[in-house]
Amino acid sequence: MEAKLAPATGGRCCTCWRELTAGFHVYHKITIWVPESCLLISIGLIVGAIMHSVHEEPPAVLSSNVFFLYMLPPIVLDSGYFMPTRLFFENVGTVLWFAVVGTLWNSIGIGVSLFAICHIEAFGVQDINLQENLLFAAIISAVDPVAVLNVFEDISVNEQLYIVVFGECLFSDAVTVVLYSMFTFVAEMEVVEPEDVFLGVARFFVVGLGGMGFGVLFGFVAAFTTRFTSKVREIEPLLIFMFSYLAYLVAELFAISSIMAIVCCALTMKYYVEENVSQRSSTTIRHVVKMLGSISETLIFFFLGVVTITTEHEWNWGYILFTLLFTFLWRGLGVLVLTLIINPFRTIPFNMKDQFGLAYGGLRGAISFALAFTLPDSIGRKQLFITATIAVILFTVFLQGISIRPLIELINVRRTNRDVETINVEIHSRLMEHTMAGIEDLCGQWSHFYWKDKFMKFNNRILRRILIRDSRAESSIVALYKKLELQNAMEILDTVSGDISAAPSLVSLQGEKKESTTPKKTFMAEDLKNMHDLLSKNMYKIRQRTVAFTSKHALPNDNQPREILIRRHANIRRSLRHGSFQSTIPRSQKYFSLPTGQNLGSKYSSVRRRYADDHETMSEVAYPTRRSRFNQPKRSSSGAMMPLHMLETLKEVPSTDVLNESQSESFSKDHGKPQTGSSYSDSRFPTHRRHFNPPFDNNNGSADDLRNEDEAEEEQRRRHRGALRPPPSWAAEPRDDALRNPLLRRPQWNPKK
Amino acid sequence: MGSRASTLLREEEIEEIKKETGFSHSQITRLYSRFTSLDKGENGTLSREDFQRIPELAINPLGDRIINAFFPEGEDQVNFKGFMRTLAHFRPIEDNEKNKNPPATEPLNSRTNKLLFAFRLYDLDRDDKISRDELLQVLRMMVGVNISDDQLGSIADRTIQEADTNGDSCISFQEFIKVLEKVDVEQKMSIRFLH
Numbered sequence: 001m002e003a004k005l006a007p008a009t010g011g012r013c014c015t016c017w018r019e020l021t022a023g024f025h026v027y028h029k030i031t032i033w034v035p036e037s038c039l040l041i042s043i044g045l046i047v048g049a050i051m052h053s054v055h056e057e058p059p060a061v062l063s064s065n066v067f068f069l070y071m072l073p074p075i076v077l078d079s080g081y082f083m084p085t086r087l088f089f090e091n092v093g094t095v096l097w098f099a100v101v102g103t104l105w106n107s108i109g110i111g112v113s114l115f116a117i118c119h120i121e122a123f124g125v126q127d128i129n130l131q132e133n134l135l136f137a138a139i140i141s142a143v144d145p146v147a148v149l150n151v152f153e154d155i156s157v158n159e160q161l162y163i164v165v166f167g168e169c170l171f172s173d174a175v176t177v178v179l180y181s182m183f184t185f186v187a188e189m190e191v192v193e194p195e196d197v198f199l200g201v202a203r204f205f206v207v208g209l210g211g212m213g214f215g216v217l218f219g220f221v222a223a224f225t226t227r228f229t230s231k232v233r234e235i236e237p238l239l240i241f242m243f244s245y246l247a248y249l250v251a252e253l254f255a256i257s258s259i260m261a262i263v264c265c266a267l268t269m270k271y272y273v274e275e276n277v278s279q280r281s282s283t284t285i286r287h288v289v290k291m292l293g294s295i296s297e298t299l300i301f302f303f304l305g306v307v308t309i310t311t312e313h314e315w316n317w318g319y320i321l322f323t324l325l326f327t328f329l330w331r332g333l334g335v336l337v338l339t340l341i342i343n344p345f346r347t348i349p350f351n352m353k354d355q356f357g358l359a360y361g362g363l364r365g366a367i368s369f370a371l372a373f374t375l376p377d378s379i380g381r382k383q384l385f386i387t388a389t390i391a392v393i394l395f396t397v398f399l400q401g402i403s404i405r406p407l408i409e410l411i412n413v414r415r416t417n418r419d420v421e422t423i424n425v426e427i428h429s430r431l432m433e434h435t436m437a438g439i440e441d442l443c444g445q446w447s448h449f450y451w452k453d454k455f456m457k458f459n460n461r462i463l464r465r466i467l468i469r470d471s472r473a474e475s476s477i478v479a480l481y482k483k484l485e486l487q488n489a490m491e492i493l494d495t496v497s498g499d500i501s502a503a504p505s506l507v508s509l510q511g512e513k514k515e516s517t518t519p520k521k522t523f524m525a526e527d528l529k530n531m532h533d534l535l536s537k538n539m540y541k542i543r544q545r546t547v548a549f550t551s552k553h554a555l556p557n558d559n560q561p562r563e564i565l566i567r568r569h570a571n572i573r574r575s576l577r578h579g580s581f582q583s584t585i586p587r588s589q590k591y592f593s594l595p596t597g598q599n600l601g602s603k604y605s606s607v608r609r610r611y612a613d614d615h616e617t618m619s620e621v622a623y624p625t626r627r628s629r630f631n632q633p634k635r636s637s638s639g640a641m642m643p644l645h646m647l648e649t650l651k652e653v654p655s656t657d658v659l660n661e662s663q664s665e666s667f668s669k670d671h672g673k674p675q676t677g678s679s680y681s682d683s684r685f686p687t688h689r690r691h692f693n694p695p696f697d698n699n700n701g702s703a704d705d706l707r708n709e710d711e712a713e714e715e716q717r718r719r720h721r722g723a724l725r726p727p728p729s730w731a732a733e734p735r736d737d738a739l740r741n742p743l744l745r746r747p748q749w750n751p752k753k
Numbered sequence: 754m755g756s757r758a759s760t761l762l763r764e765e766e767i768e769e770i771k772k773e774t775g776f777s778h779s780q781i782t783r784l785y786s787r788f789t790s791l792d793k794g795e796n797g798t799l800s801r802e803d804f805q806r807i808p809e810l811a812i813n814p815l816g817d818r819i820i821n822a823f824f825p826e827g828e829d830q831v832n833f834k835g836f837m838r839t840l841a842h843f844r845p846i847e848d849n850e851k852n853k854n855p856p857a858t859e860p861l862n863s864r865t866n867k868l869l870f871a872f873r874l875y876d877l878d879r880d881d882k883i884s885r886d887e888l889l890q891v892l893r894m895m896v897g898v899n900i901s902d903d904q905l906g907s908i909a910d911r912t913i914q915e916a917d918t919n920g921d922s923c924i925s926f927q928e929f930i931k932v933l934e935k936v937d938v939e940q941k942m943s944i945r946f947l948h
Contacts (some may be wrong), residue, residue: 422915423908424932430895431815432871432941438819439843440944441809444787531908538897540814563897564812 035401037144037365040298041394044305052309067370071296073248075366076259078293079170080266081286087163088267094160095167097342098358100208102168102334103141103175109330111137114323123318128381135183136385139372140327140392142176143169144365160346161354165361173367174259178207180371181255211257215264218247222265223272223467230469236281237288240273272467300366307373308390314383323388324395327364335359353411360404363396364389423531430539540564762833770834774841774861780946784840788833798830799823814894818874826879842870845943865930867942872929882923885909 088095111134118125118133128136182200222243229236244265251261274282335358343349350358372389375382540560762785770781789795791803801820810816823831823839831839841861859866875883875891888909896905916924916932924932 422932423912424915425936427892427895427908427912428871428929428933429936429941431874431891432938434813434815434895435819435871435874436843436942436944438810438813438816439840441807441813442804442819443784443840443944443946444790527907528911531911534900534904535896535908538900539895540897560812560897564814567894 033402033405035397037301037363037397038401040301041305041308041397044302045308046305047302048306048309051306067300067374068252069249071300071370072259072367073245073262074289074292074296075300076170076173076262077244077266078289079166080263081270081289083166083170083263083267084163085267085271088167091160091163091167094164094342094346096171098164098168098335098338099171100175102338103138103172103179105334105338106141106327106330107134107138107176107179109137109334110141110323110326111135113326113330114319117318117322120318123316125316125319125381125384131183132379132381135180135375135379136323136372136388138176138179138183139375139385140323140364140368140389141172141179142364142367142371143172143362144367161350161357165358170263171260174208174211174257174263176367176371177259178204178257184376207256208260210254211251211260212264214251214254214256215247215261215266216268218243218250218261219265219268220467222269223276226273226276227467227469229277233278233281236277237284240269240277240285241288243269272463276467276469297366300370303373304366304369304390304393307386308394311386312383313387314381315387316384319384320388320391324392327392327396331362332359356411357408360400360407363400364393365397369393423528423535426532426535427539430535434540766834770837773834774837775844776837776841776946781837784837784946785833788836798832799836800830815874815891818891818894822870822873840946842867843942843944844946846939862943864938867938868930868933869926871942872926875924882921882925883929884923885913888912888924 111130114137115128115130115133117123118128182203222240225239225243226236229239244262247265248258248262251258273285277285335355339350339355339358368389372386375385379385762782767778767781770776771778776784788799791806792799793803793806794800801824804810804820804823805816810820813819823836825831825835838861844862846862846864872883873879875887877887877890889905892905892909900908913922913924916928918928918931919925
């Protein structure tokens with residue numbers, strides 16, 4: 001039955017209930033205990049009940065076409081685009097193992113057991129043959145992680161578990177769809193020959209791998225295209241969507257896994273595209289991808305709710321109950337067995353708690369429902385299957401979804417009562433945790449490190465040359481400058497009562513030393529409690545890359561890294577500023593991150609000096625005019641990399657126009673030529689790039705956002721230098737100093753190597 | 754990976770490092786390949802820039818200090834031995850080591866040495882005391898923007914008050930050890946090094 005979409009009712013329903021979901025997010029408390037999918041289904045149920053009571057037909061019916069062509073791609077693209085790539089590739093083996101083998105295990109297990117009980121006469125389902133059972137089993141094997149990820153987000157589950165669940169969902173969708181089409185085809189045949197089975201298996205692999213290949217191909221094509229879009233910024237997002245969708249459609253055309261294709265396309269192209277397109281386009285793409293994905297998903301849940309009420313159900317106690325039982329059983333068994341096999345190959349094996357999370361987190365969702373709903377009518381017991389699927393989905397989503405959070409919290413060892421812990425312990429423990437995270441990153445604690453390194457070399461030498469544009473247009477600078485988030489960050493610097501970079505200033509440092517010891521303060525218990533609260537709320541969390549990506553309906557949040565980076569820049573600027581005033585202070589005091597005896601006069605001095613200059617010129621502070629300072633490289637090396645890091649991103653954003661505009665006011669620069677802004681940038685950037693390509697080796701997902709931020713920051717500083725408009729939040733130092741200041745004249749820069 | 758790295762790292766060196774740090778042969782070779790991949794200049798030593806290229810360290814609040822811990826006083830380069838020596842602090846303490854007769858010199862990954870590493874992250878000027886200012890600096894690095902100077906100051910005061918037993922308003926290393934006696938430092942400051 002394919003009713004036409006009734007636009008009025010359908011549209012109205014969609015929009016107003018989507019707003020309701022948004023409303024739920026505002027009231028955070030609900031979403032803690034009730035996962036979002038529950039809410040969506042509930043609303044669908046309510047609407048369905050209303051419709052049923054007025055005897056109206058449901059507004060729209062999912063047809064196979066509508067689902068597969070319009071609703072599934074956005075969901076999958078959303079998942080694929082925001083997949084944390086580095087984490088994913090570290091765990092790709094496990095993810096694929098669970099997704100492919102796990103789904104197969106589930107389908108076959110459930111299918112066969114259901115077929116076994118079909119023989120029991122009491123249930124009255126003898127007419128379902130093996131193929132149909134397998135088909136049904138394939139449908140309900142597809143896991144949907146929405147609820148699970150919502151929960152994981154707040155409990156800081158370890159990254160490995162997170163990425164396995166996330167990846168498993170994604171690829172199990174693909175596997176399920178493949179199995180679905182395979183079994184549909186088989187179910188319609190009267191007799192199944194062994195060669196058909198064998199062909200089926202072979203086809204499975206062809207389809208899967210072919211999908212991946214297609215996806216990667218389209219990803220590269222998309223990346224390549226964006227290389228040339230510098231003149232037509234506005235259509236960049238369109239290109240991305242077009243290529244992704246094209247990958248999907250072409251894969252469908254050739255009957256290979258379209259989900260795999262679009263996911264691989266998104267994974268491949270994201271890295272290169274984000275470098276090529278303008279900031280605005282990048283933001284647009286992310287927002288639209290998220291939006292479309294959210295809409296699609298909620299629509300499907302909505303239909304689920306409506307259909308539950310309004311269709312004729314065929315209820316069969318035996319079949320449905322056994323389905324539920326087998327679903328749990330086989331999932332639990334599957335996770336156990338699969339983990340046993342894969343644990344020896346993993347660098348960080350799964351413990352029992354992880355396995356429980358995996359097993360219990362196997363919620364079914366949107367895809368299962370849609371697949372069931374679009375079963376061909378030739379299947380005799382289609383209605384039973386639909387009812388059973390809905391029952392399984394509702395059961396898992398509501399019961400498991402709501403109970404998973406308390407269960408996981410129960411299992412996790414609770415921290416000791418915080419009031420008993422001293423402040424010391426809290427602070428020092430956090431320090432130790434940060435240290436360990438840093439050391440782990442330093443050691444590159446992942447396997448396949450060798451391959452990653454190789455791939456990175458290949459990437460830098462060949463791929464990046466082809467796929468990434470050499471120079472970017474200037475309009476991106478303007479866009480960068482106006483970047484709202486950056487201004488927000490600056491506002492943070494401005495408005496917070498304590499300066500974000502406020503370690504005690506040097507003056508007060510000296511003052512404190514001279515002061516007699518301050519009278520001992522006594523702290524009440526209440527003060528202590530406040531302190532504990534303050535610390536626990538405000539101390540930076542350990543690098544948890546997962547947190548940034550977990551919310552399905554929100555964009556990645558990178559406030560913490562941004563704050564840290566901003567503070568480092570401010571620290572360096574400040575240390576330079578103070579250094580110029582009081583050179584008598586021992587160096588250790590100047591550099592808030594460095595130990596004493598720091599010998600900065602090493603062979604890197606020339607490079608550092610260069611960036612020292614950068615920072616100074618970028619600062620709004622007027623320096624005393626002492627050129628001698630530059631002869632001693634005094635820059636803290638810890639900061640040296642930061643500008644390096646930033647400037648290397650600048651190589652892609654030559655600020656020719658900006659500097660041209662500001663040329664008249666800008667400082668004179670070195671390199672022995674009368675510096676115009678543009679020639680400055682030209683001479684700088686190519687050498688920059690040559691030198692600083694290597695640092696991109698390790699640049700990956702988590703740093704991508706940062707680079708954009710750094711870029712934007714750097715740009716803003718440049719603008720300030722050019723003094724085109726009043727800086728939004730910096731202290732109002734006379735900008736003219738920049739001109740007259742001979743400090744801004746740079747010494748000769750000798751490119752390293 | 755394995756073969757290329759081993760030829761550059763001589764067997765005697767591996768043995769030395771093994772004796773000094775307690776790492777196994779495979780762990781040492783693996784870390785050596787990591788060392789070489791970080792060493793862009795390919796001169797057998799790492800500089801600060803090499804470390805700072807690791808993006809995750811850039812967004813670690815204590816990134817700079819961790820990097821500095823690798824460099825001995827006043828030096829800018831660290832060779833592989835020094836690299837391993839610092840990393841040895843984070844080796845887990847194995848049970849069989851606890852039972853053996855204590856070696857002549859304290860192993861690098863003993864509880865005291867682990868605590869010393871943490872202590873040195875605070876104590877920049879190496880005067881064996883954490884002053885209020887040093888504590889404030891680190892606190893500020895670890896904490897976000899929403900805490901005012903006053904609040905942070907009182908937190909620092911309270912911290913010193915809790916730990917300070919000899920009344921000099923600084924935390925000495927002994928006081929540091931004492932205040933963390935209930936914390937499972939061995940577990941907190943160890944990572945599983947891969948083979």
